Every structure is written in C-alpha cells, then in structure tokens.
Amino acid sequence: MASQAIKTLGLFKKPGIFDKGVGALLPEAYKKxxxxxxxxxxxxVHFIPEQGSFKRDDVTGEVHPIQNIPLPVLYPKEHNFHLWGGEGIIQGFQVRGKKKRRVPHFWVPNLRRSVVYSEVLDKHISVIVTERTINLIQEHFGFDHYLLKTPACDLKSILALGLKRKILQDLQNGCPSYVNKPDKQKEIHDRYRNYLSAYTPDEINWYGYSFAQACRMVQEDINKKEEEAIVPLKHVFRAQLIDQLKAADLEIEENSKYGEPKAGSWLNKINPFGKKHET
Known part of the structure; x- marks a missing residue:
C-alpha cells in the first residue's frame, strides 16, 4: 500500500467508475x-492484423514498422438485443467514380432473423444475427459452445452475455430443463460442465450485467436492508406499552400477597369504594 502511494506521489489519478458512487460498492466478481x-x-474483425514488428516493401525494399491500428467501430444500442458476432458499423468515405469526390458512407453488417438452439436450456431462440455469427456457431459445433468459449469482449451484446449467464447458472444447478429425462440430463451436464471451472458461483451471478444494471442491483439491495433495519414507531410504542402493562400487573400481584394495596396506587385513586369513611 505504501509503495503504491509512493509511485503515485505528485500525480493526480482520475477516479474511475469503480472509485465513486454506487460503483465503489460493486463486488470483485463484477469488476472481473x-x-x-x-x-x-x-x-x-474488420481488419487483418499483421505479424511481427517490421515489414519490407516488395517494390522499393524500404522497411516500415507494422502498426495494427483497429478501425473505429460504432455499436448502436440496438445491437444489445441482437447477436452480431463482434461486427459493428464502420463510418468512412467512399469514392463512387473515377472523377467524383468522396462521400460519407456507413458500412452496416447484413442482419437477418434466424433461430438458434441451446442444448443446456433446451430452447429454440428467435434472434437477429449476422452471417459471421452463424459461421462462428458452426465452427464451435453448437450455440452453447460458441457462447461459453467466446470471451465477453467478443460477444459484446447484453443479450449474448445474458444467455451465457443463464447457461452457466443452469449448468451450476445440474441442467433443470431435463429434470424429467435423467439420462439426457446427465449427458448434457457432463458435456458442458468443464466450462464451470473458470468461474466461481459469485462470478456467475454477476456475469453479463451492464454497469447500470449492476449499480441498480446494489442499490436495491441497500434499500432492502435499510427497510428491514427501520422499525416503525407504532411497533416500538406497542412494545413499550406491553412492557409497562406487564410491570404494573407484577406490582399488583406482589402487593396483594402482603395485604391491601398501597394507598398511593393508581387503582385506589380511581376506585370510589376502595376506602371506608367513618361516620
């Protein structure tokens, strides 16, 4: 801790999303x-990276450094409800004729609706996909293998990450979709259970949520605990009244054992026949 403070001495560290507000309360499982x-x-996806650090021009023989700079890709909010396989929208310019000026152009992936099948969930899902997504599913020999093998940075969309979390939770619970088919249930669970070794139960529960969703979950948990900790005043006053009545009953019982109740008791004050008057 002290060495870290010395390294950052004199430097201003800009606070991140996990350093302030509700984000600071998020668990390490979500941060991972x-x-x-x-x-x-x-x-x-949209360019072919070159290997090595330098390359030689075939014509001039000059040596140039290799710079694998990725293209700027746009991901609209609609892609969170689809499976694009890592593709996105590219903004650039296009020359549509030899003697024409360049014009702005957007390259958009070809989208189509298809049906994918999850063995673990035992469900057919109708979703909008790209051609690359279909090819990746075939390369991984199934939709479940594709989701479980692909890291979150390549899945990108909230839909894909949510399906992956649901598949991991079902594997953790022993594939409840096949509860009526024990042989099939064991077969499916044995086929995919190796993927659970990379996650802890807490990491599975926090997997696939956006930052806003995770903060909302933490805030709801805080509000619930605060509501449980707050006791309404009517319950407090009721408990106090019951204790006072019990204490008064005990005092009356003790006085009755040793004769008449005390003259100063509250029962004598309200009872007009409690005291005899001499004539």
Missing amino acids: FYKEWKLTEPTA
Whole structure:
C-alpha cells in the first residue's frame, strides 16, 4: 500500500467508475467481468492484423514498422438485443467514380432473423444475427459452445452475455430443463460442465450485467436492508406499552400477597369504594 502511494506521489489519478458512487460498492466478481468485457482487446474483425514488428516493401525494399491500428467501430444500442458476432458499423468515405469526390458512407453488417438452439436450456431462440455469427456457431459445433468459449469482449451484446449467464447458472444447478429425462440430463451436464471451472458461483451471478444494471442491483439491495433495519414507531410504542402493562400487573400481584394495596396506587385513586369513611 505504501509503495503504491509512493509511485503515485505528485500525480493526480482520475477516479474511475469503480472509485465513486454506487460503483465503489460493486463486488470483485463484477469488476472481473467488466475487465473482460470492456478493457480486454477484442478479436480483429474488420481488419487483418499483421505479424511481427517490421515489414519490407516488395517494390522499393524500404522497411516500415507494422502498426495494427483497429478501425473505429460504432455499436448502436440496438445491437444489445441482437447477436452480431463482434461486427459493428464502420463510418468512412467512399469514392463512387473515377472523377467524383468522396462521400460519407456507413458500412452496416447484413442482419437477418434466424433461430438458434441451446442444448443446456433446451430452447429454440428467435434472434437477429449476422452471417459471421452463424459461421462462428458452426465452427464451435453448437450455440452453447460458441457462447461459453467466446470471451465477453467478443460477444459484446447484453443479450449474448445474458444467455451465457443463464447457461452457466443452469449448468451450476445440474441442467433443470431435463429434470424429467435423467439420462439426457446427465449427458448434457457432463458435456458442458468443464466450462464451470473458470468461474466461481459469485462470478456467475454477476456475469453479463451492464454497469447500470449492476449499480441498480446494489442499490436495491441497500434499500432492502435499510427497510428491514427501520422499525416503525407504532411497533416500538406497542412494545413499550406491553412492557409497562406487564410491570404494573407484577406490582399488583406482589402487593396483594402482603395485604391491601398501597394507598398511593393508581387503582385506589380511581376506585370510589376502595376506602371506608367513618361516620
């Protein structure tokens, strides 16, 4: 801790999303997922990365450094409800003729609706996908293998991450979709259970949520605990009244054992026949 303070001495560290507000209360399990989702470099989709540090021009023989700079890709909010396989929208310019000026252009992936099947969930899901998503599912020999093998930085969409979390939870619970088919249940669970070794139960529960959803979950948990801790005043006053009545009954019983109740008791004050008057 002291060495870290010395390293940052004189430097201003900009607070991140996990350093302030509700984000500071998020567990380490969610921080691990967020690092995999947002801070890990995704697989190159829209360009072919070159190997090595330098390359030689075939014509001039000049040596140039290799710079694998990814293209800026746009991901609209609608992609969170689809499976795009890592594709996105590219904004650039296009020259549509030899003697024409370049014009702005957007390259959008080809989207189509298809049906995918999850063995673990035993469900057919109708969803909008791209051609790359279909190819990746076939390369991984199934929709479940594709989701479980692909890191969050390549899945990207909230829908894909939510399905992956649901599949992991079902595997953790022993594939409840096949509860009426014990043989099939054991077969499916044995086929996919190796994927559980990479996650803890807490990491599975926090996997696949956006930052806003995770903060909302923490805030709801805090509000619930505060509501449980607050006791309404009517319950407090009722308990106090019951204790006072019990104490008064005990005092009356003790006085009755040793004769008449005390003259100063509250029963004598309200009872007009409690005291005899001499004539």
